[in-house]
Amino acid sequence: MFASNIGRLRFFLYSLGLAVAETVVIVVCIVSTIGFEGLINSGPAPARQGMAGAVLIASLIFVALRGNIASRRVRDANGRRWILWAYIALSAVYALLQAGVLLVVKFGDPDSIPGGLNLLGLSIFGLWCTILWAKPVAGSNIDELTDVFDFDGPLPAPARTARTAAPAAPRAAAAAATPRVPPAPQPFGRPRPAGFGKRGI
Secondary structure, rough: OHHHHHHHHHHHHHHHHHHHHHHHHHHHHHHOOOOOHHHHHOOHHHHHHHHHHHHEEEEHHHHHHHHHHHHHHHHHHHHHHHHHHHHHHHHHHHHHHHHHHHOOOOOOOOOHOOOOOHHHHHHHHHHHHHOOOOOOOOOHHHHHHHHHOOOOOOOOOHHHHHHHHHHHHHHHHHHHHHOOOOOOOOOOOOOOOOOOOOOOO
């Protein structure tokens, strides 16, 4: 449970950081090409093509980064692969449509913005939430937990066998290195009884 919450928190923070970084990069692309004033005052024209191309390239780069983070989250949680690929594919389509909207949008005319873009964004957000709240299969993060914490309780059979076999190796090596001393030869005949004899002192 603890490892699952850590994975969710990491995915949430990475996604949030990438969203903020993507917004900043898109703003930089607009400012460095046509500017906000030129974007607002201009209509659909070839002057916007450079801006739309820069925004599209930047958005696709961030789609690849988000897809990489989502793939690690799905792998850690043993999630379904089709959810990951649907998230990546829809994010790429959204980036393409977003650049197209910047290319043809008319400010002051709400009809120039397609309503399907909002529905696509909601679908991507739903897939993102599905990846975020995916629960790992029982025992999938046991290696991570045993690396972080030192449990005092009994260990599973493979781990207990590995830990007991490790101290036995030096003892076996020391026993092999110690030379064997043959027993002292015994005298012939019957052994003499211990004591001071029949007559005493």
